[in-house]
Amino acid sequence: MTTVAVEPRPQPFEPRSIKRADYLNISYGVRSWLLTLDHKRIAILYLISISIFFFVGGVFAAVVRLELATPKGDLLQSDTYNKMFTLHGVVMLFFFLIPAIPATLGNFLVPLMIGAKDLAFPRLNLMSWYVFMIAGMFGIYTMLAGGVDTGWTFYTPLSPKYANSQVMTAALAALIAGFSSILTGLNFMVTIHKMRAPGLTWFRLPLFVWSQYATSLIQILGTPVLAVTILLVAAERMLHIGIFDPALGGDPVLFQHLFWFYSHPAVYIMILPAMGVISELVTTFAKKVIFGYSFIAFSSVAIAVLGFLVWGHHMFVSSQSPYAGLIFSFLSMLVAIPSAIKVFNWTATLWRGSVSWDTPMLYAFGFIGLFTIGGLTGLFLACLATDVHLTHTYFVVAHFHYIMVGGAIMAYLGGLHYWWPKITGRMYPEFWAKFAAIIIFVGFNLTFFPQFVLGYQGMPRRYHEYPAEFQVLNVMSTAGASILAVGYIIPAVYFIWSMKYAKVAGRNPWGATGLEWSTTSPPPADNFEKTPIVSLPPYIYSKEEATVVP
C-alpha cells in the first residue's frame, strides 16, 4: 500500500527490537496518561471507561433477565425493575455502544490508517474524553441517588411530569455524553479531510475510515437535536413552558419526533463503524481485495443520509398522520438496499479467497449472520401493518439486540481481537478466544431468538410480570443470557492476561495491508518513523492484484 507495497511484505512475528520506545513505554505515571494528547493513549482511556460501563450495564441486564425467569414479579418490585431496564438502556447506549467503536478503535486507528501523526485536534480529543467522563459521573450519580425509571426513551409527559426519579440528572448525563460524541465526530471529520498521507486519495481510504466518516456526519448533525430536546424538557419541567405537556398546551407526540430524529440515526452511529470493522476483517482474512469497494463505501453514506429520514417508523401507532406513516415506511424500506449491498459484497469477497478461521474472522462470520437476521427482521417493523402488531413488543427488543449486540458488539469484539496485537504488541490466546466467540454466538441466539416469538405472541416490553403462557420462552432467554455473560467474561480475563504473558506480535501478524500494519506494534508515539507515501488502492495483497485493481 505504501511505495514499498509491491516489494516483499514484512514477515509475521518478526522479532521485536529491544528497548524501542513505543507509545506505551515512552512515559510512565498517572499524569502521563491523564494529560496525554496521544490519540492512542486516549483510545485506551476510552477502552477502560467503556469496559467498566459495559460491565455495569451488563449487571442491570442480568437482573432484568433473572426477574423475567418467572411470570410473577417476585425478585424485584415493579419500580426497581423499571429502574433496571432504564439504566441498562441508558448505560449501554450512551456510555457503551455509541462511543464503543469510534472512541476506542476509531481513535486508535483513524490517524494510523491515513498515515497521520495524530488527530487534527489532539487537545479536543482529550477534552472529549473528559466530557465523556463528566457525563459518566452524572450517570453514576443518577444510579446512586435512586436511579431513573422512565425508560431510556424518556417519553413525555411521563418523564418531565409524572416520574419522580432522577430524570434530570439522567437526561443531563445523556446531554453531556452527546457533546463528547459531537467533538469526536468533528475531530474525525477534519482529520479525514485534512491529514491524509500523500497519495492517499478518497478512494484509497480503507473502508473503516469511510464508515467513521459517515458516522461522524451523523454525530455532528444528529446529536445537537438530542441536546435541544433535552433542554426543551428541562425548560418545561423548570419554567413550565408548554412544549410537550398537553395541560400547558404542548404536544407529547412532538417529543417522539425530536427524540427519534436523533435516536434512529444513533442506531447507525453504532452499526456503521461495525460495518467498517467487518470490511477490514473480511478482506484481511480472505487475503483478497474487497469485492465492490465503492459500493460498500457509498452504501455507508447512503445509510447515514437515509437514516435521517426514517424516524417516523417508530411512531406508526402514535397518532402520527397515516400519510406520514406511509412515507416513513417507504423510506425505511429503502434502507434494506445499502444493507443488502454490504452483506453480499462481504460474502462475495470470500469467493475463491484464502479464508482463514482466526478469531476475528469468526466474529465477522457471526456479525454477517446476525446482522442479516437483525436487518431482515427490520422489514416487519418498517412495514406498516405488521408493525402495528409488533411494535412495543419483545419483537422490537429482539430486533434491535440483533443489530446492536449481534451486530455492533460482535464487530467490536472482532475488531478488538484483530487490532489487539497492534494496540498492545501482544497476541491473545487463540484457543480461548475461539472458545469465547462460539459461546457468545450460542448464548446470544438463545437469549434473543425466543424474544422474536414472544413479540409475535404479543408480549409487551417493559413488563416485570407477565401472563404464564409466556414463561417457556422467557426461561430460554434467561438461560441464554447466562451463557452470554460467561462468553463476555472470558475475553475480559484473557485480554488482561495477554498484556503481560502472551506471545509478542510483530508489525503485521495477519499479513494485512493497511498503513497501521506498516509501523511497529505497539506504534511509536508519533506513529510512523517517516510519513508514508501511498501509491496504491487498499487491500492489495500481491503483485498480481496491484496490476488488476484500478
Place this chain on the structure above:
Amino acid sequence: MNADFRLLPQQASTMAPRVDALFWFITAICIFFTILVAVLLLTFAIRYRRKTEDYFPKPVVGSKVLEAAWSIGPLALVMVIFFWGASIYFDMMRPPEDALEVYVTGKQWMWHLQHSGGQREINQLHIPLGKPVKLIMTSEDVLHDFYIPAFRVKMDTVPGKYTTLWFQATKLGTFDFYCALYCGTEHARMIGTVTVMKPREYEQWLTERADRSLALQGRQLFQKLQCVTCHHPEANNRAPILENLYGRMVELEGGRNVLADESYLRESILYPAAKVRAGWRPIMPSYVGQVDENDLVRLIAFLKGLKTGQTPARVEDFPAPAVNEKEAAKDKELPKPNEQPKATDKAKDK
C-alpha cells in the same frame, strides 16, 4: 404452569389473518435470505479455507451485474412488502361508518371504558361477535397503548387528544389486552380482557347494565355547564349553533379549514381560543378544570348526535343534572333510560 402455552397467537379478528398472511410472507423472505447468506458464507469459508500462507488468491474487484442484481432484487421485494403493508394499515386506520363506539380512557394504571349506552367497565371490554367496534381513546395522564394481540391491533392513547382503534371480532371467547406503552410503576398490571359475545347475549348484557345513554348525560351537562346560554338560536349570535356540526369541515379565523371531529370538539371545549371559527369572537371561557375526561366524552357524544332543531331549550325546568356516581344512582328512579329517546336515535330517523 404453562398449560395454555401456544406457539402462535390466536386469530380472532378480521384483521388477524390479513396481518398474519403478510407476516408469514416476510418471514419466508427472511428465512430465504438468511439461509442464502449462511450457505454462501459457510461454503466459501470451507471450500476456500486457507491452506498455505503464501498462496495469494486471484483478485476479483467486483461486478456491476451482481451489484445491480442484489440491489434491484431486494428493492422489488421490499416494495411488495411496502404496498401490501400500507393497504392493510389504511384499512386499520379507517373505521367503518356503522361501527359501535366505545370510549376508552387510560390512566395510571387502569383502563376505563364506556359504551355509548352509558355502560361502564374497568379493565374489561364486552363486544359483540361480527360487528365492527371503534374505540375512541384518550388518556388522563401519560401515554398508554391499547393492544389486543389476538386482534393484531394497537394504538397509543395520548393525553389531550383522541385516537381511534377499530376491529371486528371473529371468535367467541375472552382475549387479553395490554397496555403496550411503558407508563410508569404498574405498567405491567394495566391489562384486561376483551369478551366477545354472541350479538344477542351482548344486547342482553347491555340492557342489564343500562344507565342513561352517554348522549343524554351530555345533554344534561350541556345545560348544567351553561353551554346552552350562548350556543343557542336565541342568544343573539353570541356563539355558533352546534347542530349538525360533527363530521363537517369548519372554517377558522385566518381561512384554514378543519374537520369537526372528536379531537376538535374536545379542544374547543378545553381551549376555545385555539381554533376560533371564522366570524366569531373568541369570548368562550376555557373549561379546563370544570370537566374531566368522562364529562368530555359525554359532551362529545351529545354533540355528535345533535341535529337540526335539537338544541335544548335555554330555560328548561330540569332536575339538577347528575354527573357523579352518587347522584347518578339517585337518578335511576327517574325516567327509565331506554324509554328516553336518544339524541342519536332521533337523528337517524330524520
